Amino acid sequence: xxxxxxxxxxxxxxxxxxxxxxxxxxxxxxxxxxxxxxxxxxxxxxxxxxxxxxxxxxxxxxxxxxxxxxxxxxxxxxxxxxxxxxxxxxxxxxxxxxxxxxxxxxxxxx
Amino acid sequence: xxxxxxxxxxxxxxxxxxxxxxxxxxxxxxxxxxxxxxxxxxxxxxxxxxxxxxxxxxxxxxxxxxxxxxxxxxxxxxxxxxxxxxxxxxxxxxxxxxxxxxxxxxxxxxxxxx
Numbered sequence: 001x002x003x004x005x006x007x008x009x010x011x012x013x014x015x016x017x018x019x020x021x022x023x024x025x026x027x028x029x030x031x032x033x034x035x036x037x038x039x040x041x042x043x044x045x046x047x048x049x050x051x052x053x054x055x056x057x058x059x060x061x062x063x064x065x066x067x068x069x070x071x072x073x074x075x076x077x078x079x080x081x082x083x084x085x086x087x088x089x090x091x092x093x094x095x096x097x098x099x100x101x102x103x104x105x106x107x108x109x110x
Numbered sequence: 111x112x113x114x115x116x117x118x119x120x121x122x123x124x125x126x127x128x129x130x131x132x133x134x135x136x137x138x139x140x141x142x143x144x145x146x147x148x149x150x151x152x153x154x155x156x157x158x159x160x161x162x163x164x165x166x167x168x169x170x171x172x173x174x175x176x177x178x179x180x181x182x183x184x185x186x187x188x189x190x191x192x193x194x195x196x197x198x199x200x201x202x203x204x205x206x207x208x209x210x211x212x213x214x215x216x217x218x219x220x221x222x223x224x
Contacts, residue, residue, distance in 0.1 A: 003153075004153065008151070036215075038215075041119075041217055042217050043114060043116070043203070043205075043214065043215035043216050043217045043218070044203070044205070044215035045215070046213070089154065097156055098156070098213070099153075099156075100146075100153050100154035100155075101153055101154075102151060102152055102153050102154075103148075103154065
């Protein structure tokens with residue numbers, strides 16, 4: 001079936017460090033891929049997306065590239081800030097449903 | 111921008127009681143809302159799709175008599191956990207919108223059943 005696997009957190013970084021949060025997926029066909037972010041006390045928000053192989057989604061300094069050969073959609077940011085502390089969810093869409101990963105908590109310290 | 115409000119943020123209840131969670135779309139009409147559940151260290155799982163004016167569509171394995179969904183208006187959907195038991199303790203999230211790119215989520219409700 002369709003599924004999303006994310007690295008377990010929490011991921012703890014110092015400010016300005018490089019971030020990678022791994023995400024791999026299992027799906028038939030060509031799903032769209034998403035990263036959502038949930039800041040403390042708020043609802044999930046769409047961070048970025050990619051709809052086909054080799055597409056790169058980017059927003060707020062975050063990037064993720066749709067890699068069909070490795071079935072991955074890893075989230076990266078070159079220099080994290082304290083304000084990036086949140087829970088990040090990788091997801092794929094199949095027909096009319098979103099399938100989420102477990103979420104990865106990121107903690108950035110000054 | 112559009113906002114989805116979910117209440118309460120957390121609730122503690124005794125085993126056997128029922129708990130109602132509200133999900134409101136504040137500045138748009140939502141003909142469809144979604145209810146998710148997340149257990150610790152597990153994926154956010156879709157429970158059901160709430161349709162205004164009609165019955166909800168439940169995912170496989172979700173008990174419709176246990177999790178009552180009512181979508182009586184275009185701005186409000188409620189999830190009632192009936193006769194709650196400790197295994198129902200979980201994080202519940204609602205969402206509403208059109209398409210995955212314009213999907214807005216509530217901040218979630220942490221339910222703890224004692």
